[in-house]
Amino acid sequence: VTELPIAPNQTRPDDVLVLGAGLAGLTVGWELAAAGCRVRILDREAPGQATSRVAAGMLAPVTEAEPDDPQQLALGRAALARWPGYAAELEAASGIVVPLRRRPTLAVARDRDEAEALERFAGIRERLGLPVERLLPSAARTLEPALAPTLRGALAVPDEQAVDPRVVVRALAVAAGDAGARIATGPGSAVEELLHDGTRVTGARTADGLELRSEAVVIAAGSWSGRVPGLPGRDRLPVRPVKGQLLVLRDPQGPGMVERVLRFGAGYLVPRDDGRYVLGATTEERGFDHATTAWAVHDLLRDGAELVPGLLELELRETLAGLRPATPDGHPAIGPSPGLAGLWWATGHYRNGVLLAPLTGTLLADRMLGRPTDEALQAIVDPARPALTPTPEDARA
């Protein structure tokens, strides 16, 4: 842990505007407010209504990382280690229970190709010194009797967990508010223009015509982060939306049909404590389109039912689409902008927004407040890294 200097063009702000009341904005707002900053969080929608509520909430750094990306893995593992303590702090601060699902995740194979992929995944975990247990289909079905008899094999992954992002959003909004952050949401609180004098930010103007002054602005607007109106071209971070569709099912009999997070092929099934299940997800490059489509719903149900036939007996409560904010190198952007002074980023979390939420608040606040921090992690998420340089096309967009 080193005390990084505050970036050369940054000063410790007393007064911060956070653009975006999703998980990233809320965790940043909570951390800064708790540290004594004057924090206002702005969003055109209620907290967590854009992408955060569509997240499945798996805390799965190894499963989600590309095998050849040690930086992503280091970031994810540090984030996972933060979660139990973070959940406890969040519960204490908000009075809202934030349950972590701690039973081992089961990664399962439905055919030979998936069985081979599972074996590769087991090998990666073993090389990393992480626990993994190979299970015969019969053993997997003893743990989860709802699994189809056609199951080919399974791995138990004991260290990956899950959390309900909607609960986290609710708890964060309370915790941030109690720490003194003001959360202003609704169409009038949409930012119409980022205000700056050419070298440093001075605030933002909202749709209801208010001009808000601040020393610092944190952009935590997910897929929309690079498009905040008024951003100079050199500050148009190249974040793009990657659409994910998923379903919320509900067992009217209550919880218990499936107890563990199940992963299969590109899909997953995440049980919640109240009998709901999240079944996901597609990965689509469709720009800002967020329609739910017939094929996605059909394929998710077909693939899920191949694994857990009883899924088809459940109620279908929600069909959802969210826009994961992706960066060119797949890592988030957390820290000072290399452009305008007073401009900070907390975005680009792609598939890992829930997992990385606690670390995002800490890493950003460390930089903004000049606190000791983890230099290696800061380097991974540095918004000034070459991969995040806006292309001429981004800058013009």
Place this chain on the structure above:
Amino acid sequence: VTELPIAPNQTRPDDVLVLGAGLAGLTVGWELAAAGCRVRILDREAPGQATSRVAAGMLAPVTEAEPDDPQQLALGRAALARWPGYAAELEAASGIVVPLRRRPTLAVARDRDEAEALERFAGIRERLGLPVERLLPSAARTLEPALAPTLRGALAVPDEQAVDPRVVVRALAVAAGDAGARIATGPGSAVEELLHDGTRVTGARTADGLELRSEAVVIAAGSWSGRVPGLPGRDRLPVRPVKGQLLVLRDPQGPGMVERVLRFGAGYLVPRDDGRYVLGATTEERGFDHATTAWAVHDLLRDGAELVPGLLELELRETLAGLRPATPDGHPAIGPSPGLAGLWWATGHYRNGVLLAPLTGTLLADRMLGRPTDEALQAIVDPARPALTPTPEDARA
């Protein structure tokens, strides 16, 4: 056309309460208000929000009738004949365009069993002297190029039409209101008790505590009609809910992918004028359960895509479940109760609520106001017929 006597225990009312603001209640309310009655329509929800908005809106008396039920067929055909004039009157009265889809319905077969069923259906139409045209798969695909090449055969049914029930609800609410009917909706307008003195109705008490006096009460509450609180046992009409699930899809490119109503097996696809499509429907005996289920959504999409593969490319906008009000003999109950004086029924329309809406208003108003009417049709829908006698179980429920 005969002038039927008003039922022995009924008198022509000046003042009518209609329980239910679905299609049945609205069409009755419009007709009675236009004839000079003082009409109040009550519902716990906004007009048409329970079952009417879930209807596909096919005007298909032959397709929907059981082949061995000439009464149902006679009723349906009379109703279909009313629709063009009714739509024109409704447009004129409301100022809202009520488009009828007049292109021939295509009944299609995907396999040999369905091809045989189609041939039986063609035979029924021919015996009834109704037009029907057998099409080779290639001819069907010339009409509707979105049909799958695996199509086995098709019939063109020129006289069946379709209408958007949500448009009809909006237009009826305006027309009824302009004719002087008062429509009171919302939780406070739920009926808490039907009021009567043991021999005749005196009004109703609503959830917000109002006691409304009236000479006549029309129960047009769909599947809930037999359960209006305060109904004496002998007036508990045996109406039961039959659940139907369906999907609303939408083509972001607008209308045109499919131009005709398509029928296949137990399913149908109904195009709307704005690029939406209704894909239905299940038929389930599940009491008042109206959850949408994973299996239904999966099966509807799978079966629909087998017929029109392009369906899977559409947006999935709504997953819906409605409760069709079914009677023991499958015919509606329209007319005076054999029990309490001043009590009238307009319910039990099962799968044909949209088709029968115009006729329902006319048949009921004819009886209530002592106007000339069609005696044969009145006999079919008479609430006093033996099939509608409440069982001891209904009476206790």
